[in-house]
Amino acid sequence: MIIMNEDEKITKISDMLIKGGKMLSAHCPSCGSPLFKKDDIIICPICETRFIEEKDLKDKDIKREEIQDRSDAKMENYIKKEIPKKILDIFKDLEEEKDFTKINMGLNCIKDLLNIIKILKEVKLIEK
DSSP states (O other): OOOOOHHHHHHHHHHHHHTTOEEEEEEOTTTOOEEEEETTEEEOTTTOOEEOOHHHHHHHHHHHHHHHHHHHHHHHHHHHHHHHHHHHHHHHHHHTOOOHHHHHHHHHHHHHHHHHHHHHHHTTSSOO
């Protein structure tokens, strides 16, 4: 914390007003000075701490939720489209396969993919 006399504090606060800062009703929790908003930044002119408005945090949370919702939708679409395609691809590969070990591996992959779909439906990650 910067130690200043009252005149220095008044000078810093005055400078902030002269530079176009808007004095807010909130005060700095560290030094007690009134907070100012300038260029969409909330700052304490005395200790120069920057603050984030709760509104900004809420907006960021909303954006984060929207992104998450989009990501969930993309994942659901991927699961609905790609896993069945993979199962069909494996079946096509197995049609002409002669090696029992490779056939068994392919069938195990199909079984695992079907189990994944079943589990995701049970936890309602994808619609039935």
